[in-house]
Amino acid sequence: MTDIxxxxxxxxxxxxxxVLQGIHFRVAHGEVVVxxxxxxxxxxxxxxxxxxxxxxxxxxxxxxxxILGKRPDQLVGMGIAxxxxxxxxxxxxxxxxxxxxxxxxxGDGEIDADIAxxxxxxxxxxxxxxxxxxxxxxxxxxxLAIARALMARPRLLLLDEPSLGLAPLVTRELFExxxxxxxxxxxxxxxxxxNANLALQIAARGYVLExxxxxxxxxxxxxxxDESVRRAYLGY
Amino acid sequence: xSATTENSGDPIADLLPTFAMPLTPRWNVFGRSVSPVPLxxxxxxxxxxxxxQIPQQLGKSDVNLFSEVLCLAIAxxxxxxxxxxxxxxxxxHGAFYGIGAYTSFLLVADHEWSFPMAALAAAVVSFVVGxxxxxxxxxxxxxxxxIVTLALAALFPQIVxxxxxxxxxxxxxxxxxxxxxxxxxxxxxxxxxxxxxxxxRFYVIFVVAMVCLLLVxxxxxxxxxxxxxxxxxxxxxxxVVGVALARxxxxxxxxxxxxxxxxxAMQVFLNGxxxxxxxxxxxxxxxxxxxxxxxxxxxxxxxVGAFFIEMLPTWLxxxxxxxxxxxFGLSLVLLMRVAPGGVVGLARRTWSxxxxxxxxxxxxxxxxxxxxxxxxx
Amino acid sequence: xxxxxxxxxxxxxxxxxxASLALALVIVFRxxxxxxxxxxxxxxxxxxxxxxxxxxxxxxxxxxxxxxxxSFVGGxxxxxxxxxxxxxxxxxxxxxxxVTIGLYLTFGALALWLxxxxxxxxxxxxxxxxxxxxxxSIDYQTIGSLVVLAVxxxxxxxxxxxxxxxxxxxxxxxxxxxAALVGVPVGRMxxxxxxxxxxxxxxxxxxxxxxxxxxxxxxxxxxYAFAAxxxxxxDSPLGAVVGGLIVGLTAELSAAYIDAIGQxxxxxxxxxxxxxxxxxxxxxxxxxxxxSRV
Numbered sequence: 001m002t003d004i005x006x007x008x009x010x011x012x013x014x015x016x017x018x019v020l021q022g023i024h025f026r027v028a029h030g031e032v033v034v035x036x037x038x039x040x041x042x043x044x045x046x047x048x049x050x051x052x053x054x055x056x057x058x059x060x061x062x063x064x065x066x067i068l069g070k071r072p073d074q075l076v077g078m079g080i081a082x083x084x085x086x087x088x089x090x091x092x093x094x095x096x097x098x099x100x101x102x103x104x105x106x107g108d109g110e111i112d113a114d115i116a117x118x119x120x121x122x123x124x125x126x127x128x129x130x131x132x133x134x135x136x137x138x139x140x141x142x143x144l145a146i147a148r149a150l151m152a153r154p155r156l157l158l159l160d161e162p163s164l165g166l167a168p169l170v171t172r173e174l175f176e177x178x179x180x181x182x183x184x185x186x187x188x189x190x191x192x193x194x195n196a197n198l199a200l201q202i203a204a205r206g207y208v209l210e211x212x213x214x215x216x217x218x219x220x221x222x223x224x225x226d227e228s229v230r231r232a233y234l235g236y
Numbered sequence: 237x238s239a240t241t242e243n244s245g246d247p248i249a250d251l252l253p254t255f256a257m258p259l260t261p262r263w264n265v266f267g268r269s270v271s272p273v274p275l276x277x278x279x280x281x282x283x284x285x286x287x288x289q290i291p292q293q294l295g296k297s298d299v300n301l302f303s304e305v306l307c308l309a310i311a312x313x314x315x316x317x318x319x320x321x322x323x324x325x326x327x328x329h330g331a332f333y334g335i336g337a338y339t340s341f342l343l344v345a346d347h348e349w350s351f352p353m354a355a356l357a358a359a360v361v362s363f364v365v366g367x368x369x370x371x372x373x374x375x376x377x378x379x380x381x382x383i384v385t386l387a388l389a390a391l392f393p394q395i396v397x398x399x400x401x402x403x404x405x406x407x408x409x410x411x412x413x414x415x416x417x418x419x420x421x422x423x424x425x426x427x428x429x430x431x432x433x434x435x436x437r438f439y440v441i442f443v444v445a446m447v448c449l450l451l452v453x454x455x456x457x458x459x460x461x462x463x464x465x466x467x468x469x470x471x472x473x474x475x476v477v478g479v480a481l482a483r484x485x486x487x488x489x490x491x492x493x494x495x496x497x498x499x500x501a502m503q504v505f506l507n508g509x510x511x512x513x514x515x516x517x518x519x520x521x522x523x524x525x526x527x528x529x530x531x532x533x534x535x536x537x538x539x540v541g542a543f544f545i546e547m548l549p550t551w552l553x554x555x556x557x558x559x560x561x562x563x564f565g566l567s568l569v570l571l572m573r574v575a576p577g578g579v580v581g582l583a584r585r586t587w588s589x590x591x592x593x594x595x596x597x598x599x600x601x602x603x604x605x606x607x608x609x610x611x612x613x
Numbered sequence: 614x615x616x617x618x619x620x621x622x623x624x625x626x627x628x629x630x631x632a633s634l635a636l637a638l639v640i641v642f643r644x645x646x647x648x649x650x651x652x653x654x655x656x657x658x659x660x661x662x663x664x665x666x667x668x669x670x671x672x673x674x675x676x677x678x679x680x681x682x683x684s685f686v687g688g689x690x691x692x693x694x695x696x697x698x699x700x701x702x703x704x705x706x707x708x709x710x711x712v713t714i715g716l717y718l719t720f721g722a723l724a725l726w727l728x729x730x731x732x733x734x735x736x737x738x739x740x741x742x743x744x745x746x747x748x749x750s751i752d753y754q755t756i757g758s759l760v761v762l763a764v765x766x767x768x769x770x771x772x773x774x775x776x777x778x779x780x781x782x783x784x785x786x787x788x789x790x791x792a793a794l795v796g797v798p799v800g801r802m803x804x805x806x807x808x809x810x811x812x813x814x815x816x817x818x819x820x821x822x823x824x825x826x827x828x829x830x831x832x833x834x835x836x837y838a839f840a841a842x843x844x845x846x847x848d849s850p851l852g853a854v855v856g857g858l859i860v861g862l863t864a865e866l867s868a869a870y871i872d873a874i875g876q877x878x879x880x881x882x883x884x885x886x887x888x889x890x891x892x893x894x895x896x897x898x899x900x901x902x903x904x905s906r907v
């Protein structure tokens with residue numbers, strides 16, 4: 001069976017600055033894969049390149065078909081949802097509206113049912129369903145962003161540093177939920193993270209990015225004890 | 237040539253003209269490092285000589301047209317300083333132009349001042365009004381400032397009409413032999429000069445325009461100039477670095493208004509008349525358009541832009557005269573896509589493709605390249 | 614009392630015109646962040662279209678509807694081909710101002726070219742009749758304009774708050790990148806915004822007709838519309854309408870009762886309003902404060 005995402009020789013950057021020097025990775029159907037790296041390693045750039053937010057060169061295949069050059073809003077219809085860094089909740093819209101927005105590309109009649117289901121998974125969202133998204137805490141907004149992305153019923157979820165700005169307890173809860181969602185729905189996930197520990201607990205495999213180059217890859221067990229992971233963060 | 241270092245710490249002192257030239261990056265011509273300064277000086281000299289020939293070679297109406305170009309150019313220098321270099325968008329400098337025009341006119345016609353004094357007074361009045369407008373403008377950003385200045389431009393002719401007993405109202409005023417015999421010759425050449433009126437007016441306005449150009453050039457290249465540009469590009473960063481934001485922004489408004497006022501005074505010198513319909517929204521738009529067409533945030537842009545704006549109607553075919561403003565409007569719309577740096581920007585782009593030059597440091601603080609030249613990293 | 618009421622009705626009538634143009638301005642700003650200096654001249658052009666259709670035999674309402682459709686398409690095309698390529702209003706405000714000024718000049722000159730300088734006779738949309746209330750007469754046109762305004766606001770509200778497209782438009786206006794990531798076709802939303810504004814502008818222009826149609830129709834209303842949008846809040850349709858009516862009333866009443874202003878300095882109250890709002894409460898009466906990111 002083909003991978004749901006296969007990336008090879010990916011080169012991307014901003015204007016004249018090349019950030020990614022040609023990296024490769026893959027995500028199998030239903031798998032959780034993490035990309036680890038310190039600040040500035042190019043993690044966010046990677047997701048943006050896959051998502052079509054940046055111009056990129058190389059190979060980016062989604063379920064066997066190339067998606068290089070496609071616009072972000074086109075990819076949603078194809079089955080990829082991207083939760084950007086900083087969550088990207090639309091602060092002026094209510095929680096309800098944000099979730100409904102997540103289903104923008106869907107035309108079926110189960111949208112309301114899905115919204116109700118996500119309120120069960122994230123009860124705090126249900127409590128605040130008519131509130132403006134911007135009035136919620138960081139953790140709640142992160143859950144909203146994830147639920148919203150999942151409203152599109154994607155086959156692949158891209159998450160950019162979901163732990164950023166969140167308290168440890170909240171982050172732990174978040175990753176537990178993510179793990180549960182992956183097990184229950186079979187949605188593949190590509191998570192880009194600085195918080196190696198929690199991310200590796202729910203991931204099957206991972207990669208380590210350092211200054212735009214992949215320096216390590218392996219199963220999450222292997223990476224938990226890998227030298228390069230430690231070096232990428234601590235510098236020695 | 238030594239670089240001047242303006243370290244007096246006093247922004248007012250920095251405003252005084254510095255006539256030493258800052259370091260200009262050297263050019264790479266066929267592998268040899270050459271200073272472009274003599275070439276640029278030479279070209280400037282030739283252009284000035286050519287300009288001075290205009291009244292000798294061309295007929296009266298052409299000479300007057302060029303004089304109008306210069307008046308517009310002076311005002312455009314002001315808007316260029318404010319909008320191009322300092323990022324404060326103004327669609328209302330026609331009002332300051334009008335203030336300069338009416339001030340100088342009234343002082344000459346009603347109070348028999350000599351024109352130089354009247355022009356000076358016009359400059360001062362415009363400057364002060366500019367400061368007054370610049371103060372509230374501190375709190376109004378970007379597009380909102382454009383709206384406010386547009387409203388100002390619409391308001392000015394109404395103010396003129398409202399005080400018709402002083403300003404002559406909708407019919408305007410004129411200095412003629414019959415009505416104001418004592419000052420009638422305020423803009424006539426001295427009898428021993430041997431010049432025709434149109435020639436004399438051109439030379440006077442030309443000199444004033446060159447002085448203004450020099451002033452703006454020195455201002456832009458000084459420490460103050462760099463502060464202005466820094467403010468335009470990232471206000472918060474500029475403030476953090478120590479730029480006295482409020483002071484500079486208000487001052488820039490004042491100076492830009494002063495330049496527009498001088499332009500207006502020069503127009504009075506040229507035409508000897510004022511009429512409120514000349515100083516409305518259309519004029520304000522024309523000045524801004526001249527800045528952008530010439531090349532915002534460049535030194536010679538205003539001159540080039542004013543030239544194009546005034547000359548364009550004469551170049552277009554006259555069989556369908558109504559088509560030309562349509563074409564003009566369309567070109568403006570497309571200009572931002574095709575040549576956002578204006579004519580000067582286009583020339584620079586062409587030049588930098590034709591001859592590579594060594595990009596050394598720019599200690600003199602020459603204005604940064606326009607967006608289409610700049611590296612977007 | 615009846616004299617005062619007369620001026621009030623007059624102010625409401627003109628205010629309705631300013632309000633409808635302000636509505637168009639607000640829609641463009643809300644969806645694309647652009648202040649469209651050409652909104653008035655675009656409305657003028659649409660009104661000439663309406664007149665041409667009517668002059669050729671169509672009933673005026675049908676002419677207006679057709680003109681609205683054409684304006685919608687035109688507005689969308691302008692956004693797509695002329696405005697969007699120049700970049701966002703945040704990155705390069707001067708470029709956007711120049712483009713809209715260029716459109717302002719183009720549409721004005723185009724109208725002049727196609728229809729000449731002679732004023733065209735054109736009846737107000739709601740006829741020339743009037744009704745007397747408490748000794749003052751209020752035109753059918755004024756009443757009709759206010760009704761049209763109310764309908765526009767309600768329809769707009771329904772669109773924005775109750776439809777999927779409206780949700781998409783609001784998302785794009787709030788956070789374009791996030792909206793794209795959720796699958797909203799951003800470009801299409803921008804085009805719809807401009808198209809909608811152009812269609813509303815067509816209505817505004819037709820409402821502005823008093824006795825005749827000529828090139829200066831929307832020049833003064835544009836400034837007042839800016840005042841209205843500023844007062845109401847540039848991102849609030851309701852604000853545009855309330856602002857427009859307040860501006861109309863203020864202009865009319867101050868012209869009538871403040872001698873210093875008289876008939877000549879009509880622009881002054883609008884100007885003062887703009888400055889006052891921007892200095893005291895920049896987001897306007899109904900707008901939202903936004904924190905600017907550094």
